[in-house]
Amino acid sequence: MNNYEQTDAWIDAHFDEQVRFLQELIRVPTDTPPGNNTPHAERTAELLQGFGLEVEKYAVPEVEVRAAGLETITNLVVRRKYGPGKTVLLNAHGDVVPPGDGWTKQPYGGEIENGQIYGRAAAVSKCDFSTFTFALRALEAVAKPQAGSVELLFTYDEEFGGEVGPAWLLKKNIIKPDLMIAAGFSYQVVTAHNGCLQMEVTVHGKMAHAAIPESGVDALQGATLIMNALYAQNILYKNISSEVEGINHPYLNIGTIEGGTNTNVIPGRVTFKLDRRMIPEENPAAVEATLRQVIADAAASMPGISVEIKRILLANALRPLPGNAPLVKAIQKHGEQVFGEKIPALGTPLYTDVRLFCEAGIPGVIYGAGPRTVLESHAKRADERLNLEDLRRATKVIARSLQDLLVA
Numbered sequence: 001m002n003n004y005e006q007t008d009a010w011i012d013a014h015f016d017e018q019v020r021f022l023q024e025l026i027r028v029p030t031d032t033p034p035g036n037n038t039p040h041a042e043r044t045a046e047l048l049q050g051f052g053l054e055v056e057k058y059a060v061p062e063v064e065v066r067a068a069g070l071e072t073i074t075n076l077v078v079r080r081k082y083g084p085g086k087t088v089l090l091n092a093h094g095d096v097v098p099p100g101d102g103w104t105k106q107p108y109g110g111e112i113e114n115g116q117i118y119g120r121a122a123a124v125s126k127c128d129f130s131t132f133t134f135a136l137r138a139l140e141a142v143a144k145p146q147a148g149s150v151e152l153l154f155t156y157d158e159e160f161g162g163e164v165g166p167a168w169l170l171k172k173n174i175i176k177p178d179l180m181i182a183a184g185f186s187y188q189v190v191t192a193h194n195g196c197l198q199m200e201v202t203v204h205g206k207m208a209h210a211a212i213p214e215s216g217v218d219a220l221q222g223a224t225l226i227m228n229a230l231y232a233q234n235i236l237y238k239n240i241s242s243e244v245e246g247i248n249h250p251y252l253n254i255g256t257i258e259g260g261t262n263t264n265v266i267p268g269r270v271t272f273k274l275d276r277r278m279i280p281e282e283n284p285a286a287v288e289a290t291l292r293q294v295i296a297d298a299a300a301s302m303p304g305i306s307v308e309i310k311r312i313l314l315a316n317a318l319r320p321l322p323g324n325a326p327l328v329k330a331i332q333k334h335g336e337q338v339f340g341e342k343i344p345a346l347g348t349p350l351y352t353d354v355r356l357f358c359e360a361g362i363p364g365v366i367y368g369a370g371p372r373t374v375l376e377s378h379a380k381r382a383d384e385r386l387n388l389e390d391l392r393r394a395t396k397v398i399a400r401s402l403q404d405l406l407v408a
Helices: 003-013 015-026 038-050 062-067 126-143 166-171 219-237 284-300 322-339 354-359 388-405
Strands: 056-059 074-081 087-093 116-118 149-155 179-182 189-193 195-204 251-259 269-278 306-315 345-348 364-366 385-387
Touching: 003 015, 003 126, 003 322, 003 388, 015 038, 015 116, 015 126, 015 388, 038 056, 038 074, 038 149, 074 126, 074 166, 087 126, 087 354, 087 388, 116 388, 126 149, 126 388, 149 166, 166 354, 179 322, 179 354, 179 388, 189 322, 195 219, 195 284, 219 251, 219 269, 219 284, 269 284, 284 306, 322 364, 322 388, 354 364, 385 388
Parallel strands: 087 149, 087 179, 179 364, 189 345
Antiparallel strands: 056 074, 074 149, 116 385, 189 364, 195 269, 195 306, 251 269
């Protein structure tokens, strides 16, 4: 057997151990919000140390974590230096949206049924804590590299933009790799993705008794006017097409709304949060300015209404750097050999914190364990799941690719 085949065999021989590792990761909740994620980092570090891996823990100061809307964050770094050459960093995030309703399995049970493992973050992206860790272990057990370095980076704020995860670590020069791979799915290597603008809009009216509505100004009616104007933008967005394969057009969604004090009271305040996905070709500043104008114009159509607008997230789109070619080449080559089909390089309508690396001049791509689409994985929905064969094969692809990338 050649080195690739020996690596595959090592992964097969240790796959039950890998699945147990993933189950342990799923069983420690990381609901974000609220974002109390240090307990998961501590458990992960304990498990990694059990494999003989030295773990660096970087606890972000509470004031910075609270400013980001979270409770506790400890980022983990594992560094493995083999000799002169490039440093390849593998990044996955442990934070997840809360489970929500409708589950037929325990959200944090790590149950296995019909070859699928179930649980929040089974597919996005605690699975790739497992993928990347066991790819590294296989690499060292079989290939015994003499050049380059591999770093594992496990962070906990991707859902909130990555500012106290990768951005914080990059700013402090704690990490400075030459290439990076972030958690993704198995049947495509993603080289570009959408940007995301999230805003909080508070609509102010005047609270009044419902028996004398004319004595007040209904903030909910004002908010409805504004939301209808925002949703009308989606019709216009369908005329804007991206040239990036896998990405179609911009989209706007209103995800939360709250306000009012009681059924028999004219609401004096309503707050909602919107999410605007931006294709790579769009200018974020222009997008934000347009939305602010749409909101202001709609509010002006109802006397007595005023609005406050706060930006809560701006995640730029991922635009590929030319230096990502070795990553794409290695993953496509080994992906086709392991999965028996071509692995396209394309864009995704999601947004990730890979953009932070590329903005810092570090070429990166998105690849890991998962199905063909987000919909198939049930990510952010009930009964999130991962096909264990996808986990096994993606681990082989990463381990093989590292052998190609670690050259002096």
